[in-house]
Amino acid sequence: MRYSSARNPLRRLAEARRILVVTHRNADVDAVASAYAMKLLASAAGPRKDVTMVSPEGVTLQSKKVLSTFGARFREEIPSRDYDLVFVTDTGHSALLSAQLDAIKSMKSYRVLIDHHPLDESMKEVVDSALVDIGASSASEMVFLLAEGAGIKMGRRAAKVLLLGLMADSQFLTLASNRTIDTVKKLCGLGANLEEARSLLRTRRDVSESIARIKASKRASYFRAGEWLVAFTTVGSFQASVARSLVEVGADVSLALGEVEGETRASLRSTQIFKEKTSIHLGTDFCKAFADRSGGAGGGHPTAASMNVPAKPDAVVQAFKDFVGARLGVTLKEV
Numbered sequence: 001m002r003y004s005s006a007r008n009p010l011r012r013l014a015e016a017r018r019i020l021v022v023t024h025r026n027a028d029v030d031a032v033a034s035a036y037a038m039k040l041l042a043s044a045a046g047p048r049k050d051v052t053m054v055s056p057e058g059v060t061l062q063s064k065k066v067l068s069t070f071g072a073r074f075r076e077e078i079p080s081r082d083y084d085l086v087f088v089t090d091t092g093h094s095a096l097l098s099a100q101l102d103a104i105k106s107m108k109s110y111r112v113l114i115d116h117h118p119l120d121e122s123m124k125e126v127v128d129s130a131l132v133d134i135g136a137s138s139a140s141e142m143v144f145l146l147a148e149g150a151g152i153k154m155g156r157r158a159a160k161v162l163l164l165g166l167m168a169d170s171q172f173l174t175l176a177s178n179r180t181i182d183t184v185k186k187l188c189g190l191g192a193n194l195e196e197a198r199s200l201l202r203t204r205r206d207v208s209e210s211i212a213r214i215k216a217s218k219r220a221s222y223f224r225a226g227e228w229l230v231a232f233t234t235v236g237s238f239q240a241s242v243a244r245s246l247v248e249v250g251a252d253v254s255l256a257l258g259e260v261e262g263e264t265r266a267s268l269r270s271t272q273i274f275k276e277k278t279s280i281h282l283g284t285d286f287c288k289a290f291a292d293r294s295g296g297a298g299g300g301h302p303t304a305a306s307m308n309v310p311a312k313p314d315a316v317v318q319a320f321k322d323f324v325g326a327r328l329g330v331t332l333k334e335v
Contacts, residue, residue: 022078022086026058031165033162044158054100066200088104117299136180160191208237215235222335223335225330233246234256239256254268263308264316296311
């Protein structure tokens with residue numbers, strides 16, 4: 001995408017007064033950072049801006065720490081009022097807007113999506129314009145590039161929060177491209193600091209999350225798929241953290257899932273090497289495809305994806321085993 005084009009939506013900030021910025025439910029650091037930076041950029045674009053930030057169902061514990069540092073606050077529901085401009089950040093599927101979806105869809109104001117996930121059809125019904133860059137490390141990187149392209153002067157506070165979002169979603173720059181590194185350099189030149197960002201993002205896990213990771217690892221099942229090790233486990237909560245932990249202990253690809261409120265919530269993770277050698281994109285090849293077939297919602301990145309589907313956990317596990325076996329041309333064998 002062209003960040004400096006005349007269609008850059010941040011150019012609209014100068015004329016807008018009431019602005020709504022919404023991100024996905026249970027918002028992670030990249031989600032809150034990209035949204036909060038939009039609020040700061042709106043103020044930099046002109047005087048007398050009234051910006052409301054919303055994250056349905058709240059934010060993660062790590063995000064709470066970030067927001068506390070900056071003294072920022074998100075609402076969980078959209079206030080009933082008129083808005084001149086609406087931004088939706090870091091939201092790959094409309095289901096992630098939860099109960100706020102209908103309110104956004106009914107708005108007559110201009111609505112823009114800024115996201116680094118593959119564009120889902122469901123979001124086309126929510127926004128008037130979708131800016132999607134799957135080559136970006138994060139929505140935070142995209143917000144910086146859009147601000148730069150629009151010629152909006154970025155302050156130190158915005159630079160600091162965007163670096164946090166970028167660092168969090170790029171796994172502390174493990175997944176960074178040359179463009180991402182260049183963005184980091186520019187953010188640091190504006191007053192952000194790498195070591196400060198690392199320190200702020202380092203948080204001790206909640207004890208309940210650690211217990212979930214340990215128990216899920218003990219009851220996990222492991223399979224060989226040719227040269228690859230695949231792990232499956234069930235857990236009532238913290239599916240993303242558990243899936244990540246299984247990869248950290250040695251699996252090449254993992255699936256952690258559980259039945260919650262009548263649906264299966266699943267998170268998948270893989271190593272970068274698995275993605276590069278197999279060309280399997282967990283977000284589009286499996287999560288989105290399975291969710292579309294089953295009437296749920298799913299998607300994500302090549303090595304990190306999730307879905308909520310009206311199917312039993314056993315059916316999801318079997319579907320993933322069949323998918324991996326078919327893509328790799330092997331039969332999975334339990335270890």
